[in-house]
Every structure is written in C-alpha cells, then in structure tokens.
Amino acid sequence: MDIHDDLDIFFIGLDAVEVTVFGREEPFKAYKDTDMDEAVLGRAMIFNPDEPVLTCKEVDGTDLERGDSVILEGKTYDVLRFLPDGSGLGKLELSLAQ
Secondary structure, eight states: OOHHHHHGGGGOSTTOEEEEETTOSSOEEEEESSOSSOEEETTTEEEOTTSOEEEEEHHHHTTOOTTOEEEETTEEEEEEEEEEOSSSEEEEEEEEOO
16 A cells, blocks of 8 residues: 555545546546635635636646646536645646636
C-alpha cells in the first residue's frame, strides 16, 4: 500500500464529487474548495460557479493539462491547471467549457 491508497479514505465522504475525464475509463473523487453556487461575501469576494477549484489526489490530477475536458455534476469544464501541494494532494482549477 502506498500513500495514494492511504488517501482514498478521505474521498469517501458524502461531500466528495465524481470527476470524469474525457479519454479515461475510471472517474476519480474530489472535493470542491468553494461552493459552486454563486455567493457574495460582503463586497470583497465573489465565488464564481463557472471556475471551481477542486482538491484531489495528485495521482488523479498530475497528468491533466490545460484544455483537457472533465465532467463534474453534469457540466463540462476545461482544465486550467493542476497544482500539486507536495502532500499527495493538489488543486485542480477548472473553467466552464464554452
């Protein structure tokens, strides 16, 4: 068992979403870093539902490149970038496909 197998337990929760990558057989689990429903906090911050950021295992996101397409909650998104954090996890930045 390696670190990536150990991380699987964190993606079993009810809040985990399934991400399907075009060209891959198996989807993977991730967590949304912000609620994708548009929300305004005061006047300073707006979360954009068209540009979600997800936390996923590095092994699931590391081979994704800018422009790759994924399906999340029935919508198609383009990958902007994947940023590993050195712990076996990383941030997957998406943009709603046009």
